[in-house]
Ligand code: PGA
């Protein structure tokens with residue numbers, strides 16, 4: 001039973017306020033910190049900000065904190081909910097209490113903090129690690145799958161100060177044999193990449209972006225991928241490490257239906273949807289790219305559908321789907337993509353995130369778990385990745401505490417599973433469809 005619900009305003013990895021929630025039960029005190037995006041999708045659940053420009057530049061979350069303290073907390077206590085058996089009911093109750101389709105009244109940041117803390121409370125009451133509890137909640141079974149970590153080692157878009165329009169260029173160590181080995185490979189390439197960038201552009205170019213990746217003065221995706229090729233080759237991992245990209249193209253989609261790859265520069269570089277498709281096809285032919293996320297804008301459905309007809313790799317909807325079952329159904333109908341990005345704060349409860357993942361699985365799609373660019377040291381998404389058996393996640397570069405917290409937690413989970421003699425497979429090349437392992 002929940003005896004207290006507390007909330008406070010704390011800071012995220014960009015130094016902006018975020019919500020912290022503590023749920024107290026007879027098993028202990030369970031905390032959650034809520035993440036926050038920069039390239040947020042228009043259709044995401046509402047993150048409540050105070051909008052008082054004189055305090056934290058308008059980014060305060062005291063209203064959301066107050067909603068937890070004064071509305072959600074007392075109501076959950078009064079209803080005598082038990083997180084051990086009633087996470088779904090708790091989440092549904094909070095949705096009803098909010099009463100809007102997008103959590104605009106109480107705030108998805110308020111609701112999610114409570115939902116995550118309740119999941120932790122439930123796991124503890126049940127005497128289970130969080131991933132095991134979430135696995136049960138999701139009805140997942142079979143061997144445990146450790147994900148391929150997708151490391152965002154070159155940052156552009158709205159996550160860095162360079163002129164590269166594409167937001168994320170990632171490394172995927174698909175040729176590793178365990179999660180721990182994948183971490184080693186990713187970290188070695190990351191450190192080598194730093195040297196490669198320093199030699200080419202000078203030491204000041206090794207500064208990092210919001211997700212811990214480097215942000216050298218490059219503009220074109222080919223420049224980024226060539227840097228990766230060099231670093232991967234120097235480390236001897238050619239063929240074992242593949243690439244992925246999240247252009248986060250809603251950020252540079254124009255009202256006239258074209259894309260402006262020069263949006264961070266003063267000079268426009270306008271490309272038509274057909275031109276963007278050609279660009280991606282060219283890049284996929286030239287480099288071993290295994291996953292493409294948000295190559296087109298969140299409402300540019302016809303281009304998604306056209307590209308998906310022949311796209312040979314995992315095509316992930318992030319802003320397109322916003323972890324929302326309604327958007328997933330629309331995308332299925334339009335045959336727009338073949339994978340869903342899972343961000344818990346896009347939808348605002350753990351239960352709904354699990355439902356969206358289960359729907360995606362049932363459609364034969366991939367599910368790719370993701371952090372946000374504004375993160376905290378909360379490592380919840382590591383457990384949800386193993387709990388759902390998604391086979392891959394992205395949590396930024398192997399650098400910066402808030403990014404590494406998730407990777408470290410995953411290494412802990414892998415060693416715990418192995419020590420307990422449980423069947424535990426590394427997703428490797430099968431990251432899109434780990435159930436086929
Ligand atoms: P965001 O970036 O957290 O700023 O939205 C992550 C992403 O686009 O995948």
Ligand code: ZN
Pocket residue numbers: 246248293294318319
């Ligand atoms: Zn994205």
